[in-house]
Amino acid sequence: MKNILVIAxxxxxxxxxxxxxxxxxxxxxxxxxxxxxxxxxxxxxAAASAKIPGVAKVLQADAGHYAHHLAEDLAVLIAGLAKDYxxxxxxxxxxxxxxxxxxxxLLDVTQLSDIVGVENADTFxxxxxxxxxxxxxxxxxxxxxxxxxxxxFAAAASEGGTAPVETVPAAAPLGVAxxxxxxxxxxxxxxxxxxxxxxxxGRGMGSSEGFKLLEDIADQLGAAVGASRAAVxxxxxxxxxxxxxxxxxxxxxLYIAAGISGAIQHLAGMKDSKIIVAINxxxxxxxxxxxxxxxxxxxxxxxxxxxAELDKLPPA
Amino acid sequence: MKVLVAxxxxxxxxxxxxxxxxxxxxxxxxxxxxxNPFDEIAVxxxxxxxxxxxxxxxxxxxxxxxxxxxxxxxxxxMGADRAVLIETDAAPxxxxxxxxxxxxxxxxxxxxxxxxxxxxxxxxxxTGQMLAALLGWGQGAFASKxxxxxxxxxxxxxxxxxxxxxxxxxxxxxxxxxxxxxPRYVKLPNIIKAKKKPLETLSPGDLGVVLATQMTTLKxxxxxxxxxxxxxxDAAELVAKLRNDAKVI
Numbered sequence: 001m002k003n004i005l006v007i008a009x010x011x012x013x014x015x016x017x018x019x020x021x022x023x024x025x026x027x028x029x030x031x032x033x034x035x036x037x038x039x040x041x042x043x044x045x046a047a048a049s050a051k052i053p054g055v056a057k058v059l060q061a062d063a064g065h066y067a068h069h070l071a072e073d074l075a076v077l078i079a080g081l082a083k084d085y086x087x088x089x090x091x092x093x094x095x096x097x098x099x100x101x102x103x104x105x106l107l108d109v110t111q112l113s114d115i116v117g118v119e120n121a122d123t124f125x126x127x128x129x130x131x132x133x134x135x136x137x138x139x140x141x142x143x144x145x146x147x148x149x150x151x152x153f154a155a156a157a158s159e160g161g162t163a164p165v166e167t168v169p170a171a172a173p174l175g176v177a178x179x180x181x182x183x184x185x186x187x188x189x190x191x192x193x194x195x196x197x198x199x200x201x202g203r204g205m206g207s208s209e210g211f212k213l214l215e216d217i218a219d220q221l222g223a224a225v226g227a228s229r230a231a232v233x234x235x236x237x238x239x240x241x242x243x244x245x246x247x248x249x250x251x252x253x254l255y256i257a258a259g260i261s262g263a264i265q266h267l268a269g270m271k272d273s274k275i276i277v278a279i280n281x282x283x284x285x286x287x288x289x290x291x292x293x294x295x296x297x298x299x300x301x302x303x304x305x306x307x308a309e310l311d312k313l314p315p316a
Numbered sequence: 317m318k319v320l321v322a323x324x325x326x327x328x329x330x331x332x333x334x335x336x337x338x339x340x341x342x343x344x345x346x347x348x349x350x351x352n353p354f355d356e357i358a359v360x361x362x363x364x365x366x367x368x369x370x371x372x373x374x375x376x377x378x379x380x381x382x383x384x385x386x387x388x389x390x391x392x393x394m395g396a397d398r399a400v401l402i403e404t405d406a407a408p409x410x411x412x413x414x415x416x417x418x419x420x421x422x423x424x425x426x427x428x429x430x431x432x433x434x435x436x437x438x439x440x441x442x443t444g445q446m447l448a449a450l451l452g453w454g455q456g457a458f459a460s461k462x463x464x465x466x467x468x469x470x471x472x473x474x475x476x477x478x479x480x481x482x483x484x485x486x487x488x489x490x491x492x493x494x495x496x497x498x499p500r501y502v503k504l505p506n507i508i509k510a511k512k513k514p515l516e517t518l519s520p521g522d523l524g525v526v527l528a529t530q531m532t533t534l535k536x537x538x539x540x541x542x543x544x545x546x547x548x549x550d551a552a553e554l555v556a557k558l559r560n561d562a563k564v565i
Contacts, residue, residue: 071445071457072448093476094474094475095475097441098445098455098458101441101445101449102449104411105445105447109411110530111411114439127439128342128438129436129437129439132332132333133333136536136537137531139531140531174452175485176485177482177484178468179480179482180481182477183481184479185477197564197565229494239495240479246433246493254562254565265329276545293546293548293558294545294546295549295550295554305552306551309552310565313559313565
């Protein structure tokens with residue numbers, strides 16, 4: 001049995017939590033786990049990786065051209081390291097989805113996207129058709145290149161380990177892509193994919209001002225704010241709020257959907273939430289087929305009432 | 317500049333699909349098929365580049381059974397100039413699709429390849445990135461805006477925290493996300509015109525690509541169903557249930 005390489009997603013100083021879920025998927029495959037931290041001045045993220053219990057070794061590749069995680073450059077590095085591993089795993093975030101097919105193609109192997117289950121070292125479960133079906137697939141490639149759906153694997157512990165950090169040389173830059181800039185949505189609220197509670201709005205919110213009602217409730221609950229594709233397309237919410245087949249996949253403890261009818265593409269992104277609440281004026285809306293608690297009513301009346309009720313709720 | 321656009325024939329996004337009775341795959345017999353929605357966006361973007369005078373010729377390519385001609389005709393009706401079908405009854409894995417497209421790129425020498433970011437059937441989200449890797453080109457995956465220059469293309473990409481802008485040396489590969497554009501509605505005269513546009517059929521062997529597989533589907537099943545819960549009368553009852561029964565607030 002060869003070892004498993006987990007590609008860390010990080011901001012150079014700290015690890016993104018999806019990395020911990022990916023380590024947990026690696027643990028369920030079984031084998032010695034190494035983590036690659038490729039970045040620029042990324043000792044902080046490497047040190048954080050070393051503290052994850054069960055990690056045997058951290059590889060740190062530090063170079064200026066890894067500062068922006070360009071897939072073109074990272075893929076060359078990872079493909080060079082991958083020959084020593086049976087599996088290479090990354091989170092199925094936009095980072096991992098951009099990077100891992102490129103790694104696989106350089107290795108001339110197929111890639112497994114978005115796994116939600118591990119049957120054994122070469123057989124995995126992954127959703128197809130917007131999660132309306134699960135496929136169990138067996139992979140014969142010598143290196144299994146995999147992206148992991150973070151909601152399907154509990155996060156590994158982040159403290160307690162003492163793995164050694166080893167420096168690996170950076171690969172030469174490919175020189176075909178250049179980072180220009182980023183426009184990140186600024187928010188004091190928790191990150192959507194990591195939030196315990198998510199309050200989400202659809203086309204029924206009517207406007208970006210309508211979203212204000214949701215934001216107030218989100219702030220009461222310490223929740224993140226999400227949106228359906230329809231709401232994003234209508235300009236009510238930014239693109240990175242989108243939950244669904246092609247947006248973010250989340251599974252919070254509580255998901256509150258307001259003015260979302262429940263297209264299958266949206267359900268694909270949130271149906272594994274523990275408790276689902278829907279507020280919709282259409283009694284026949286498909287979202288009610290999967291909700292634990294539904295309110296049929298006008299959200300412009302219900303949401304302010306919900307705000308008032310939460311306001312007078314004593315601390316738990 | 318020539319632009320190559322790859323389009324996949326998939327089960328229409330409005331159709332609910334089911335596993336085959338023996339669990340060996342997905343039942344797609346007698347199901348409505350359409351162009352993958354993300355590929356429609358890719359075609360639209362290429363057509364807009366031509367309308368801006370930045371693209372000279374648009375070649376639409378598809379890989380699969382002979383009925384893929386229908387989605388190629390749709391691409392032609394949207395404004396592609398000619399089409400290539402690489403015909404096979406196999407359902408090639410993304411890596412093989414990328415190899416076939418690479419061979420086509422070597423034959424056609426486009427300056428830009430646009431694909432949809434993912435197919436809505438297998439939800440793989442791999443082919444564009446793999447093609448870029450095989451060609452050694454830059455990749456603008458999940459694009460929401462393109463600015464095509466002489467030597468470079470600037471791509472705004474949808475990423476988890478917001479948007480990212482990268483510049484790629486040309487030639488390059490771009491994969492279309494939802495908000496790159498809104499595909500046009502195809503008009504009847506254009507459908508008629510599209511029937512006269514050239515559509516060439518090749519075999520994978522013509523391009524020197526062997527259809528190897530590294531993946532076997534053992535089983536396809538529906539996930540466990542979620543039971544519908546209850547309706548509550550108002551916000552007060554909801555808050556009480558969430559606090560006392562579900563214990564999530």
